[in-house]
Amino acid sequence: MTKILILYSSLGDGHLNAAKALYEAFSQNPEVEVRIEDALDYASALYRNTIIQLYKQLSEKVPLLYRAYYEGTDTTDLETSLDDNLSVAKLERLFFNKLEQLVIEFAPDAIVSVQQIPGRLIQLVEEKNQLAIPHYVVITDVIAHSSWLNYGINAYFIPSQLTANVLIQRGADPSLFQVTGIPVKLEIIKPKTQAEVRLKHNLPLNTPVVTVFGGGLNSKRVRTMVSELLSLLSEAMIIVAAGRNETLLEVLEDLEETEQVQLRKLGLIDYVDDLIVASDLIITKAGGLITSEILARNTPMIIVDPIPGQEEQNADVITIAGAGIQLRLIEMVGPAVEYLLKDRERLAQMRQVAEKVGQPRAALNIAEYILNNIVSQTVSEVSLINVETVQNSELSIQT
Incomplete structure (x- = not known):
């Protein structure tokens, strides 16, 4: 042995x-x-x-x-x-x-x-x-x-x-x-379609889905992003996965979905990979593992608030490759998401790049x-x- x-x-x-x-x-x-x-x-x-x-x-x-x-x-x-x-x-x-x-x-x-x-x-x-x-x-x-x-x-x-x-x-x-x-994780090797995971988790089939992984982000800054997305987007579902961020759901408690934009708030979950597959776009920090999982599933991402040092470097590499974009101003997240969801060709290009650099x-x-x-x-x-x-x-x- x-x-x-x-x-x-x-x-x-x-x-x-x-x-x-x-x-x-x-x-x-x-x-x-x-x-x-x-x-x-x-x-x-x-x-x-x-x-x-x-x-x-x-x-x-x-x-x-x-x-x-x-x-x-x-x-x-x-x-x-x-x-x-x-x-x-x-x-x-x-x-x-x-x-x-x-x-x-x-x-x-x-x-x-x-x-x-x-x-x-x-x-x-x-x-x-x-x-x-x-x-x-x-x-x-x-x-x-x-x-x-x-x-x-x-x-x-x-x-x-x-x-x-x-x-x-x-x-x-x-x-x-x-x-x-x-x-x-080896789960990422297994083929999954966007339609099947959306059905599994009761997500809309024909509406853009944007997921915010907020576990490592500042709760107040996440609130700013989500509030902006709720007011800007014409049609979408926003999912906020709080993970181990104990204050995030409390800070978001009074935010409600609109007629155009659905909002789902999640705590600690065991189906992160499903959310990555289900999403048209991910908003996240630049941790080496989470970005590797997103790349392995070929999902475009917007990177915010990387930890100085290694996460900043991770973000730079992903941005240079073209699999994601990095934003310094939280106030720019809403306009960026709105732009990318309208430009399906740009999103497709980002998916293609992610497929080349991802290592499932x-x-x-x-x-x-x-x-x-x-x-x-x-x-x-x-x-x-x-x-x-x-x-x-x-x-x-x-x-």
Whole structure:
């Protein structure tokens, strides 16, 4: 039985969702035992609570300070990046004794890191315990921050060739990069038609549907967008999916649909993929996972309020490709939606671009690559043992 350990850190939903997609992909093989763990569950409570609150406060409450930190710590020299990340890992290791125990007890045939914290800690765990476990890193940002790079990585799975080009320019080894896209749930591989999912969720068949994924957005800014859409659009259904945004539905409570525009307000749901398929247009932040899911379903998107740093870069890449547009002014969302819904040819072009860049099989391709490498390594080791056995036999005969 081949054992795979997938590690992520619960700093945003994206890393968890990518890890879940990989878990699902590896689990397709009955000969594989796969385990998925949040590295922060194996840290001290002090470290875990501090890092989660720091990330939340900086990214949501002080985005400009987050950008300054993100850009200020992004090192362009490869050796400096590797050494800096190793130094950070040595400090963090003091808080992660349980993670070392997990690796030793589970004894995986390969480790897959889907976030920077476990990505840099594993090199120390292996060094201390004299382990030689293949270690793979799945990068979930189109323009990878230098904190993703570490010693002893067997391969990096990256969103696009652009990701590889940037890292190669910094001095990274091109042979380490596999362009697979960001892993998304396997459900997205299954064909779905817009008509069938609209029928399933009682959505209008012949009316444009616009979905706002508001889980990571400022509630008051979502209200501004929705209010504008209600007044501008001549015929549409607006769906607001609040997700884990606990204040959003409350802020939208007094907004009502009009004769021309229907409004549906949703909390936490388990059919995000259905909504993506059902929609003519998605309004969202630029998280690596949600945008990858939207691209994989070929749905055009409008990106608003990306977190400074990696999400801004994700938004730029999607906009340049032509699969979506990015708006800085919330007040421009309404006019943009109105324009795009009237220009069906433009929407069709955006769908075609999304189809070219979307990677619905990313998780399966990553799992297949890693499992094939494990098999190849096993065959090589068996061959080496056989050669040594023959040589020893020949030596005995001569003696």
